[in-house]
Amino acid sequence: xxxxxxxxxxxxxxxxxxIMREVAAECKNPALLFxxxxxxxxxxRLAEKAFRPAKFPxxxxxxxxxxxxxxxxxxxxxxxxxxxxxxxxRSLEDSIKRGxxxxxxxxxxxxxxxxxxxxxxxxxxxxxxxxGGARRDEEKARAKERIFSFRDEFGQWDPKNQRPELWxxxxxxxxxGENIRVFPISNWTEMDIWQYISREKLYIPxxxxxxEREVIRRGNSVIPVSHLVQPKPGEKVEVLxxxxxTVGDMTCTxxxxxxxxxxxxxxxxxxxxxxxERGATRMDDQTSDASMELRKKEGYF
Amino acid sequence: MTFQVLKIMSNTxxxxxxxxxxxxxxxxxxxxxxxxxxxxxxxxxxxxxISKTSEKxxxxxxxxxxxxxxxxxxxxxxxxxxxxxxYFATPKRKFIIGDTPGHEQYTRNMVTAASTANLVxxxxxxxxxxxxxxxxxxxxxxxxxIPHIVLAVNKMDMVDYSEARFNEICTEYLAFAAQLGLHNxxxxxxxxxxxxxxxxxxxNLNWYQGATLMxxxxxxxxxxxxxxxxxxxxxxxxxxxxxxxxHDFRGFMGRIEAGEVSVGDxxxxxxxxxxxxxxxxxxxxxxxxxAYAPQSIAITLTDEIDISRGDMFVxxxxxxxxxxxxxxxxxxxxxxPLDKNRKYLVKHTTRTAKCLFSSIDYRVDVxxxxxxxxxxxxxNDIAHVAMKVQQPLAFDHYKRNRATGCFIVIDEATNNTxxxxxIV
Numbered sequence: 264x265x266x267x268x269x270x271x272x273x274x275x276x277x278x279x280x281x282i283m284r285e286v287a288a289e290c291k292n293p294a295l296l297f298x299x300x301x302x303x304x305x306x307x308r309l310a311e312k313a314f315r316p317a318k319f320p321x322x323x324x325x326x327x328x329x330x331x332x333x334x335x336x337x338x339x340x341x342x343x344x345x346x347x348x349x350x351x352x353r354s355l356e357d358s359i360k361r362g363x364x365x366x367x368x369x370x371x372x373x374x375x376x377x378x379x380x381x382x383x384x385x386x387x388x389x390x391x392x393x394x395g396g397a398r399r400d401e402e403k404a405r406a407k408e409r410i411f412s413f414r415d416e417f418g419q420w421d422p423k424n425q426r427p428e429l430w431x432x433x434x435x436x437x438x439x440g441e442n443i444r445v446f447p448i449s450n451w452t453e454m455d456i457w458q459y460i461s462r463e464k465l466y467i468p469x470x471x472x473x474x475e476r477e478v479i480r481r482g483n484s485v486i487p488v489s490h491l492v493q494p495k496p497g498e499k500v501e502v503l504x505x506x507x508x509t510v511g512d513m514t515c516t517x518x519x520x521x522x523x524x525x526x527x528x529x530x531x532x533x534x535x536x537x538x539x540e541r542g543a544t545r546m547d548d549q550t551s552d553a554s555m556e557l558r559k560k561e562g563y564f
Numbered sequence: 565m566t567f568q569v570l571k572i573m574s575n576t577x578x579x580x581x582x583x584x585x586x587x588x589x590x591x592x593x594x595x596x597x598x599x600x601x602x603x604x605x606x607x608x609x610x611x612x613x614i615s616k617t618s619e620k621x622x623x624x625x626x627x628x629x630x631x632x633x634x635x636x637x638x639x640x641x642x643x644x645x646x647x648x649x650x651y652f653a654t655p656k657r658k659f660i661i662g663d664t665p666g667h668e669q670y671t672r673n674m675v676t677a678a679s680t681a682n683l684v685x686x687x688x689x690x691x692x693x694x695x696x697x698x699x700x701x702x703x704x705x706x707x708x709x710i711p712h713i714v715l716a717v718n719k720m721d722m723v724d725y726s727e728a729r730f731n732e733i734c735t736e737y738l739a740f741a742a743q744l745g746l747h748n749x750x751x752x753x754x755x756x757x758x759x760x761x762x763x764x765x766x767x768n769l770n771w772y773q774g775a776t777l778m779x780x781x782x783x784x785x786x787x788x789x790x791x792x793x794x795x796x797x798x799x800x801x802x803x804x805x806x807x808x809x810x811h812d813f814r815g816f817m818g819r820i821e822a823g824e825v826s827v828g829d830x831x832x833x834x835x836x837x838x839x840x841x842x843x844x845x846x847x848x849x850x851x852x853x854x855a856y857a858p859q860s861i862a863i864t865l866t867d868e869i870d871i872s873r874g875d876m877f878v879x880x881x882x883x884x885x886x887x888x889x890x891x892x893x894x895x896x897x898x899x900x901p902l903d904k905n906r907k908y909l910v911k912h913t914t915r916t917a918k919c920l921f922s923s924i925d926y927r928v929d930v931x932x933x934x935x936x937x938x939x940x941x942x943x944n945d946i947a948h949v950a951m952k953v954q955q956p957l958a959f960d961h962y963k964r965n966r967a968t969g970c971f972i973v974i975d976e977a978t979n980n981t982x983x984x985x986x987i988v
Contacts, residue, residue, distance in 0.1 A: 269856070271579035271658040280860035281819045284800040288873050288914070312848040313860070316813060317805035399649050406648045426981045427672055427897045429679040430970045431819075432911050436979040450660055452651045 272459055276309065279447040281431060282410060283313040283394065286445050287320045289435040290392035293445075297323040297350070298331075299339030300510050301467050302396035302448065305456055307342060308463055309447060322349040324393070326381045328373040329356055330491060330512040334468040342466070353384040372515035382418045385442060392435070392443045400452040410449045416440045453508070454533050461526035471529070473506045473521045484517040577655070580786060583662040583677045583710075585701035586687030591718045595687065595756035596650060596661060602763035603652050603778065647677045656782040671704065671930060671944040672897040675984055678708040679970070682786050685714045685777070690723045690753070694736045700930045702737075706744040707893060707946065707986065709966055711789045713741070713749045714780055721755040725768045750780060790857045791965045795823030795831075796884070797877035798913035798968075803862055815846055815862035816871055821913070821967035823879070825863070826854040831877045833869060834958040835886050840867040857967075874915035876958045876968075884958045884968060889922070890987050893962075894947050898975065898982035902941035908982070910953055912971035918954040919973070925949065948988070962986035 286293050295310060297303045310319050323343055327336070343350035355373055358364040358380045366376070385393065399406045409428045414420060426434055437443055451459075460467060477488040479498045485505065486492055491514050494500050505518035506529070523529045586592040650661040662677030678684065684705045688698055705713055715737050723729045734751040741749050752761060753769055754777060760766030763778045775783070803815035825831070829842045845852040846862040855861045863877065878884060896902055902921065910919040925948040927939035941947045962969030973983035 269578070269859075271577045271653075274579040274858070277819060277858055277860040281800070284817055284860070285914075288801045313817075314801075314803065315848050316807075316810045316815075316846075317803050400651045406650065427676045427984070429676050429972055429981075429984045430966070431680070432913075432970065432972045434911065434972060434974055434979070434981045436974060436976075438979060450649070450651070452653070452658075454653065455658070 272455065272462060275448070275451055275455055276312065276459070278431070278450065279306075279309045280313040282433070282445065282447040283310055285433050285435065286392050286394060286447075287314070289433075290443070292388070292390050293321040293392040293394065294324045294351075294388070294390045295319065295321050296325070296393055296395045297339065297343070298325055298396075299335040299337075299342070299468065300396070301456060301460065301471060302398065304338075304342065304465055304467050305448060305451075305459055306394065306396045307346070308459075308465055311346070319348050321394075322351050322388075324351045324353070324384060324388075324390075326377050326384060327352055327354045328377060328512055329354055330373050330514055332468070332470055332507075332510055332513055332516075334470050335510050338466070338468045351384070351388070353380055353387075355380050358383060372512045374512050374515070378418065385418070390442060391437055392445055394445045394447055396448055397446045398451050398453075398456075399446075399449050405449075408446070408449075410446050411435060412444045412446065413437070414442050414444060418442075420444075454530070457526055457530045457533055461530060468510065470507050470510060470518075473504050473524050475502050476505050476518065477501070478503050478505065478518065485520065486517055487513065489513050577653070578657050578786065579660070580657050580683065580781060580784070581660045581662065581681050582683040582685060582781065583664055583674070583681045584685045584687060585664060585674060585705070586718075587689075587695065587697040590687040590689050591756045592687050593663075595685070595716070595718065595754075595762070596663060598756050598759055598762050599661075599778070600650065600652050602759060603654055647673050654778070654782055659781065671700075671946075672895065674701065674704050675708055675895045675897075678705060678710055679984065681708075681710050682789050683712040683714060683781070683784060684710045685716050688715065688717050688733060688737070690717050690719045690726075690729055690733065693733050694740065696931045698737070699740060699933070702741060702746070703744060703928075703930055703933060704946075706746050707895075709962060709986075711748065711786070712784050713746060714777070715749055715751040716777065717751065717753045718756050720753045720760065720769060721758050725753075725755075725760075727771045730772075750774070752777060752780070790967070791822035792857065793823055794882040794884075794960070794965060795825050795829075795877070795879045796821040796857075796913075796960075796965065796968050797825065797831075797863070798915070799871060799873055799875045799877065800914050801873060802871065813864070814868075815864055816877070817860075817862045818877075818914070819860045820855055820857040822857050822965050824854055824856045825877075825879075827852075829879060831865075832880055832883070833871055834876045834878060834884070835956045836869075836875070838869045839880075840865040840869055842866075874913075876913060878958070884960045884965075886956050886958050888953050888956050889951065890953075890957075890959065891925075891948065891950050892971075892985040892987045893928075894941070894949050894973070894986075895984045896941045896943055896945045896947065896982065897984060898980055899943050900975070900978075900982070901943075902947075902983070907976075909974040909976055910951070910957075910971050910985070911974060912957050912959065913968060915955070915957060916974075917957070920952050921949050922952050923950040949985075951985075959987050961988060963988075 355376055364376045364379050397405055409425050411433045413426055477500050478485045479494050479500055488500055503520055504522050506521040507518045510516060523532045584592050648663045650663060652659050664674045664677045686701050717730050717733050730753045752774055753772055754761035760768050761776045765776055797818050797820055799816045800818040803817050805813055827842050830839060832839050843864045843866045845855050904921050907918050907920050909916055926935040926937050928935055928946045930946055960968045969987045971985045972981050975982045
């Protein structure tokens with residue numbers, strides 16, 4: 264394209280729009296997973312670019328662990344309402360009541376249980392494709408996952424039996440009971456996300472920007488004090504200037520020390536940071552070198 | 565070794581996709597590891613994880629190849645089993661690396677990763693020179709039409725950084741590449757282990773005046789990797805908001821696969837052949853006067869014609885072929901061999917149709933490039949076939965236009981993608 268500057272963000276955006284339109288056109292009953300986190304907010308903007316001036320041809324779905332930051336849930340509800348799009352929320356609490364999730368330790372992270380409620384929600388609405396905001400740069404197992412990732416009746420991912428994905432021709436066919444997870448922003452990195460947030464002036468929850476917060480130090484991590492996390496005897500509560508790089512389960516999402524108060528300052532910080540996004544902030548991924556791969560095989564995103 | 569601090573990418577940063585091809589011991593993983601490391605794209609927690617593993621395996625230095633070993637099974641077996649994608653960026657470009665294994669049984673993985681690549685780095689061990697695998701990788705690169713080829717003669721440290729050895733290998737390789745009609749080849753000597761000529765020039769290869777690998781990756785001209793002349797616009801989705809404000813709006817949404825389009829242009833809709841004029845080019849960020857490949861847009865027309873997904877907008881100055889029969893080179897991807905008695909599905913641009921193979925003309929031995937008649941077509945085989953499709957497709961020769969010359973074959977019984985095809 265010689266007469267027009269087509270940047271890497273333009274290229275990524277166009278690819279993601281193309282993927283979303285393929286899902287809308289070829290899948291019978293798709294959904295877009297939307298949590299109110301920064302990646303899913305980018306997904307929402309991409310969906311606007313793909314389908315406006317019409318409504319989205321799919322609902323937004325959130326699987327709520329009820330361990331989420333209140334600011335993120337508020338953003339989720341506000342953005343869905345502002346766009347006038349349908350939002351379906353299903354909670355882990357529903358599965359716990361049904362007895363399909365049995366929580367062993369109420370203080371432990373709930374991410375491993377999300378798969379159960381997600382699969383139940385897929386069955387309830389008969390979704391054949393769920394679009395999610397996962398990126399390949401997040402984690403080693405994700406680096407090998409296809410954009411259209413096929414799941415069997417149990418929602419399981421088989422890394423050794425993936426459909427080859429060539430050019431931009433996606434095979435969206437599934438048998439009854441099976442479904443596809445689609446990752447339109449597979450090729451985006453953390454840096455791309457922040458550059459896009461900056462370029463598009465996207466509203467994201469305030470906790471992504473530097474703010475003062477009560478935290479405690481456990482091992483190498485800084486953990487936010489909340490109704491779910493209280494200091495243990497001997498632990499000291501400190502007030503630090505922090506921001507969150509990811510916003511997941513409050514019990515296992517650690518903020519990083521930062522003074523970056525807008526997207527451009529975060530871009531500057533991200534360009535010199537020396538720790539990966541999940542490595543810095545997700546204690547649940549540090550339990551084993553292959554923890555994400557194991558969770559994905561069980562139906563996790 | 566010098567570290568450049570990665571400064572914020574500017575608004576003109578381009579995206580380049582490349583793959584690396586080499587056999588198991590050519591140092592491919594080390595090369596990728598070093599590119600990531602020397603461009604400061606490796607994080608401390610990743611480095612600490614691989615340091616621990618290197619130590620556990622009793623290695624003296626950190627094994628950078630461990631960075632690209634994605635899955636548990638591979639880590640256990642110490643091999644790469646599939647295509648993995650890696651990302652790094654410099655102020656000039658953002659890069660996507662498709663990391664493919666070098667084992668013979670994984671031709672399908674290389675073809676998969678190659679299908680979206682602008683460039684391939686073919687790795688040679690300077691001690692071994694041009695091997696059967698090198699020829700295979702080069703043939704596949706030419707088959708899939710990767711626009712730029714870099715021959716990286718690695719392990720120069722093992723041949724005393726000999727210029728004569730490098731020249732000998734290049735001469736042999738370029739002669740072979742010319743046989744395949746490849747002229748866009750750049751050769752460079754390097755040592756992935758030591759780091760010479762990757763990001764830094766090092767002190768050992770002073771006789772080499774050309775660009776380092778990173779300079780090549782940052783500067784290779786990619787604007788013409790897509791066809792910029794023949795407008796091709798497969799309709800993906802018809803947008804009908806049916807709201808008061810947009811009561812009569814019918815936007816034909818899609819991505820421009822080739823060429824450009826402007827408001828007022830006369831377009832032809834294939835396969836029907838009906839014509840109309842472009843009324844508006846609509847995007848979320850406002851209407852455009854002209855749009856180019858590979859932008860995703862919506863087009864409205866001045867006339868009401870029946871148009872649906874699978875149709876293609878083109879301009880009369882260069883029309884694609886519209887036909888139900890064509891010939892193609894096929895890369896078979898499935899463990900179940902091609903069955904000539906069965907019907908399959910072909911997905912080409914946004915159109916899916918039933919198809920059958922009317923003839924299997926020959927299979928290409930990817931090692932010797934010999935043609936074998938009357939073959940069975942098994943996984944990883946490359947074959948020349950003739951196909952019949954139930955509905956007409958609007959296509960170009962793959963060499964002229966990758967986007968409208970490629971297709972996949974799907975087995976309806978399993979829904980698996982069983983072949984990749986390139987129309988010849």
